[in-house]
Amino acid sequence: MLTRDTAAFIDFARRSAHDFGPATASAAFLVAPDGFGLATESATDNRYMAEAAAFDAARASAQHRELQRALSSELPVVCFAGDPSTPDAVFPNNVFATARGDAHSGAQGSARLIVGRMRHPVRQREAMRPDIRRFFHESLGYAEIDLSTQTHVCELTGALAIDRARGLGFCGLSERCDEAGARRMHDAFGLRATLMFDLAPGEYHTNVVLAVLAGRAALLCPDGFADAATVEAIATIYAPHAIRLSSAERSAFAGNAISLHPDTVWMSATADRALSEASRAALATAGFTVRSVELDAIEAAGGSLRCCIGEVF
Structure with missing residues (x-):
């Protein structure tokens, strides 16, 4: 099911069991911020980006290394070298994603790498x-689904938030993803239903305003x-653990969070500091x-912690 019909989607989602696959990834991959700087093309439709003078490449590199060290305490993390010709490559989740299983075969289906279609040429080079x-393909034996050569924009898990446990997708449409792109992602990930x-x-991206956490909270x-x-419709799926964030929390990237283990949620220190007591208590109640x-230097590029992480399923 791929639909704009919210009522039909919610009815389907409520009947979907948590048996589609693991709720969290088994490993993660990053791309180092080599050549980190303002990508002027990306800045045209990303209001979170800072001015060029605010970019500090050395600080971004040090923070990125600390991110890898921190995440490695929970799961294996591979970091690929960056490329000075692709200053946005520090956010690989928009370009590369993985899936295992589909709506018919479940979690035992074949593992595959999905390559997205980016809007801007500077990011198309990453694909x-x-x-990667x-x-x-050669080291892990994943099949490949290459969406990068078709014409419809589909910036993967930037545009598409996924409940991996139930096989549900939440696709926000913008300049970074159109309806045809949403269809291609829905099929590539093999999801049961996508709203x-x-x-x-x-x-510009769904993952700035929505995070599904380990299939049980949002x-x-x-x-x-x-x-x-x-x-409100999405909140009904994850009640009582649907946590609504304020505008200040959104601006601090609190919505750009990810669970890499069933009991933890990762976000930047900027986001952590901005969390209200009510939001923090709600997360604790959800387990x-x-x-x-600390990722403030990387956040100058208009994304935060979740954007930096490619998940390996």
Whole structure:
């Protein structure tokens, strides 16, 4: 099911068991911020990006190394070299993603690498990297689904938040993903059902305003959605652990979070500091410990911790 019909999606989601696959990844991969700086093309539709003078490549590199060290305490983490010609490559989750299983075969289906279609040419270059493709295909034995050569924009887990436990997708439409791109991602990930909805004007990626945590909780930023009814509908799926974040929390990237273990949620230190007591208590009630890493230098590029992480399923 791929639909804009919220009621039909919610009815389907409520009947979907947590048996589609693991709720969290078995490993993660990063791309180092080599050549880190302002990507002017990306800045045209990413309101979170700072001015060029705010970029500090050395600080970004040090923070990225600390991110890898911190994440490695929970799961294996591979870091690929960056490329000065692709200053946005520090956010690989938009370009590369993995899936295992589909709506018919479940978690035992074949493992595959999915390569996305990026909107801007500066990011399209990232999809051409042979090393990441070869790592998954030759070293790990993953099949490849290459969406990068078709014409419809689909920026993978930037545009598509996924409940891996139930096989559900939440796809926010913007300049970074159209309906045809959503269809291609829905099929590539083999999801049971995907809800399409419009992001609020000025929002570029779903993963800035929505995070599904280990299949049992959600962080939602209501002002990032075009229609408040969409927020309330998604919240019904994850009640009582649907946590609505304020505009200040969204601006600090608290919605750009990820669970890499069933009991923890990772976000940047900026986001952690911005969490209200109510949001922190709600996460604790849902069974999550907040872990964070200082990433303010990387956040100048308009993304945060979740954007830095490619998941290996």
